[in-house]
Amino acid sequence: PPQILDVGPERVMTAPLYSQATFSCTAEGNPPPAYQWLQKLPTAQGTVLIRSSNSSLIISNVTYDYKGEYVCKATNVIGKEERIAQSDAISMQVVGAPQVLRQSGGREVVVVRGQDAVLRLVVCADPRPRTAAWEWGSLKLEAGNDFDRYKAEELSQDEREDCYEATLTVKEVDLSDQRNYYLVVENERGKDRHAVHLAVKENFLCAQPVSMATLLSIAAGSVLLLLILVCFTVYAMRREKCCFARRGDFRPSDLESERMKQQGTVES
Structure with a gap:
């Protein structure tokens, strides 16, 4: 099996934000092994990423995404x-200034008028941020404060080490x-x-309320339609009873009498 001879630069290293970091690995085997550098993210899921398929790993622009443990893997x-x-x-x-993760909250939050909007972003920093605030227009709201319909939550710990979630809630949003x-x-x-x-x-179902006149017109039309249906039903029932009554006046003896009259006429 392969044998790893050396890895570097050291077991624990600190990289400033946006600097360059280099890892190296030397292994032997017959046949010569293939290399991979794996990163285990500092999350509860323990996600593992393949960062390189060479004996060396060069990170040209270190960000907080690269924080974690690295392992050299040799395979033949x-x-x-x-x-x-x-x-x-x-x-x-990774140490340095705060970095707001651009992919954490999305570029846009879409909310229907009248509902509450929740804006979330994740920021990583080591050392921990000393101030955090939301700004819009001429307003500025520090984390942990609220104003009118706006509330900025205190920074909460994200699942990643040295990362925090910032939340701004806007109640009953308007245009x-x-x-x-x-x-x-x-x-x-x-x-x-x-x-x-x-x-x-815009919530079109709520943006155009139905007027009282429209409601009254709809109600009157419904009542009129109901009356027409009732009248038609009564008329149909009376007509059907009338037909049955006429059929009830007819007797079989009438048919026999008519037949006898016709025979008498023929004989004479």
């Missing part, structure tokens, strides 16, 4: 049997609430700013 095949060797884990910490809302986060190493767009859709 003898006959039809796959043989695997893995290195000890290398832990990489005037449609705009960009900016999350601004700062720590002693710097700050970051990112926007979420709130789009408000």
Whole structure:
């Protein structure tokens, strides 16, 4: 099986945000092994990503997404049997200014007029953010405060280490609430700013209320239609009874008398 001879640079490393980080791995085997660098994310699910298929891994622009443990995996095949060797884990910490994860909350939140809107973004920072606020127009709302129909929640711990969720709630949104809302986060190493767009859709079922005159017209039309149906039903029933009554006046003896009269006429 393959044998890993060396991995580096060290078992624990710290990389500044937006810097470059390099990992190296040396293994031997016959046949020569193939390499993979795996990253285990610091989440409850323990998600594993393949970061490289070479003996070295070069991260040219370190972000908080690269925080976690890295393992070098060497593999070769003898006959039809796959043989695997893995290195000890290398832990990489990322430090720097806050970074709002652009893919965390989406670029736009669409809400029907009159409903509540919840805007969410995830920010990562080490050290922890000391301030967080939502800004729109000329207003600024610090995390943990509320104003009128707006409430900015305190930062809550995300499932990822050194990451936090920021939430802004807008109650009973109106068309005037449609705009960009900016999350601004700062720590002693710097700050970051990112926007979420709130789009408000008109609720056409509620936007055009039915007038009282229209309701009365509909009610009057319904009553008139009902009266017509009742009259038609009564007329049909009376006509049917009349037909039955006429049939009831006819007797079989009448037919016999008529037949006798016709025979008498013929004989004479």
